[in-house]
Amino acid sequence: MNSRTEHDFVGEMKIPNDKYYGIQTMRAMDNFYITGTPLNTEPFMVKGLAYVKKAAAMANADLGIFEREIADAICFACDEILDGKYHDQFLTDLIQGGAGTSVNMNANEVIANVALEKMGHKKGEYEYCHPNNHVNCSQSTNDAYPTAFRIALLKRLSIYKSSLAGLSSAFRRKGVEFSNVLKMGRTQLQDAVPMSLGSEFNGWANTVAEELGRIDSAKNLIREINMGATAIGTRVNAPEEYPDLVTKYLVKFSGSPLFLAEDLIEATSDTGAYVQLSGVLKRTAVKLSKIANDLRLLSSGPRAGFNEINLPRMQPGSSIMPGKVNPVIPEVVNQVAFYVIGADTTITMAAEAGQLQLNVMEPVIAYSLFNSIIFLSRACDTLRKKAVDGITANPEYTENMVMNSVAIVTLLNPIIGYEESSSIAKEALDTKKSIHDIAVKERKVVTQEKWDELFSFENLINPTFIRK
The missing domain is CATH 1.10.40 (Ribonucleotide Reductase Protein R1; domain 1)
Known part of the structure; x- marks a missing residue:
């Protein structure tokens, strides 16, 4: 196989010539096989890095740090990535040591090599466009990685919010459909006072809808970025005008309402926004799990249980008991909730584990938050499509139970x-x-x-x- 030789201060390595990543990405792939989940499984993070590098290139060119030709080639490479190309070159494991340096260098190397080809050079001819000197110019992993992460979170949260709103609407439609179904309300699993089944579903609609506002509040914290902070927040190796300028370009390119932190030293070490967001996700997960528990109880039986509602029959429920159908959709929602609650503990401990001017545990925070948001989005969609939309009631039975x-x-x-x-x-x-x-x-x-x-x-x- 054709290869090129690349070097860093540790030594030299052969890189296959068909690869756009370079030596530091290769080292990371060798060092960190932890989750088996590469960076490209979260396309919003890959695109977040492209937004960061494009904005940085434009700001650096505007400030005369390097030639416009280099900036244009970097922007071309970033646009290619934003169009979905070269994602197969982003292969570092999402959990890694180094505070995200391997992720940042993966992006720097891929973008540099795509830019080199655009300029008419070969991969690895870094004297013309260098991963560090040009693509990473005026940056550190410590501002580039969290900024890309926050852009990705904002994009991912928009999808999640839509899924959550869809689930709330589904419950509300059932609230209208079941408004004339009389049933017995219960406290501590004992008969309490009568109510309508519709009001129970409306309650679920409202408790889920409440979470939309909590997401917006958490997103406001995520919007704060530290671009231009570089290593620890002192702006070392970045021009004075750079932080504001690169932030303006980021807002323009990403479409996200980002703003620059007032205190870059504080913003570089602080991970409180992630803890807050994780807490919101945990709160929602607890609510969804409680609703799933209720759906399982109300559909239990069908002849020796509550039998108030009927869930859609999704699959046979037993390899030995003929005719048994289990509430598999609420069950899977329960399990997603358990995962999110556990991930919140991971995020809490990772946020606490930062020392002095940097939190090096951000990769596990990213891995946990991405998974929690994705799993919750899918759980909401699954619960809506495969359970709530198809629920029917047993009104005669429930009325008889009341009287x-x-x-x-x-x-x-x-x-x-x-x-x-x-x-x-x-x-x-x-x-x-x-x-x-x-x-x-x-x-x-x-x-x-x-x-x-x-x-x-x-x-x-x-x-x-x-x-x-």
């Missing part, structure tokens, strides 16, 4: 008082008689007319205070 429940005695409290209601409840439990028969027919403490008023469908699902 045969002892718990409906609560509605008699304003009429006959708590003590009398408790006595009726005890007798109903002991004798298996209905609340109606004891209260209306036997004890005659409530008239049939008053009973009909209290236990009308409308009053059961939207109770009003009814006097004696």
Whole structure:
């Protein structure tokens, strides 16, 4: 195979000539086989790096740091990557030592070699366009990597937000569909008071919709970048005008509403925005898992469980029990939630583990946040398409459960008082008689007319205070 020889201060390596990455990417591939998940599995991160390098090239050219011809070639390479080309050259593992240096150099090398070919040179002829001197000019991994990461997060969060909004809308549609389905509400898994099945689904719609605002708040923190900070925030090796200029180009190219941090030293070492975002994702995961638990309970049975709703039948549920169908979609949502909750612990510990002017654990933060966002997006879409949209109700069964429940005695409290209601409840439990028969027919403490008023469908699902 044709190859070229590249060097760094550690030594020399042979690089296959068909590869656009170089020696530092090769070293990283040798050193870090951890997740088996290469950088190109998160295309937004690859594109985030391209945005950063393009903006830096334009700023450096504007400031006269290097020739416009070099900047144009770098911008060409970045545009190619933004169009989806050369992603197969971004192969460093997402979890790596070095605070993301290997990811940054992977981008620098690929962009340099694409630029070299555009300029009419061969790969590796770095005297014309160098990965460090030109592509990484006025930068450090410590500002380029987190800026690309934040751009990628903003793009990824937009997709997630759409998935979450779609799930909320699906619950709301079912809320309308089930608005006239009477059922028994429960607290501590015991009968409580009546409600409509529609109001239960509306509750889920609203609790999911609440998370959209939390995402926006977290995104505002992610928008802050430290481009121009270079190594530790002192702007070493970067022109004074560079941070503001490169930020303007980044906003223009990426379309993301980024802004430059006021304190670049603080921004370079701080990972609080990631902790905040992870906390928001965990909060949503907990909510989704609770909803999944409810769906599993309400669909349990079908003949020896709650049996209030029917989930779509997705697949046979057992290799030994014929006819068994399991709630596999809520189950997978539960498992995604467990992963996100665990990832939040990883992100918390990684953020805490930074020392002094840099947090070197950002790669595992990136890996964890990307996975959490992607998994939650897919979980929302899966729950909506394969469960919520196809849910049906069993209205006759649920209404019968309400009218045969002892718990409906609560509605008699304003009429006959708590003590009398408790006595009726005890007798109903002991004798298996209905609340109606004891209260209306036997004890005659409530008239049939008053009973009909209290236990009308409308009053059961939207109770009003009814006097004696």
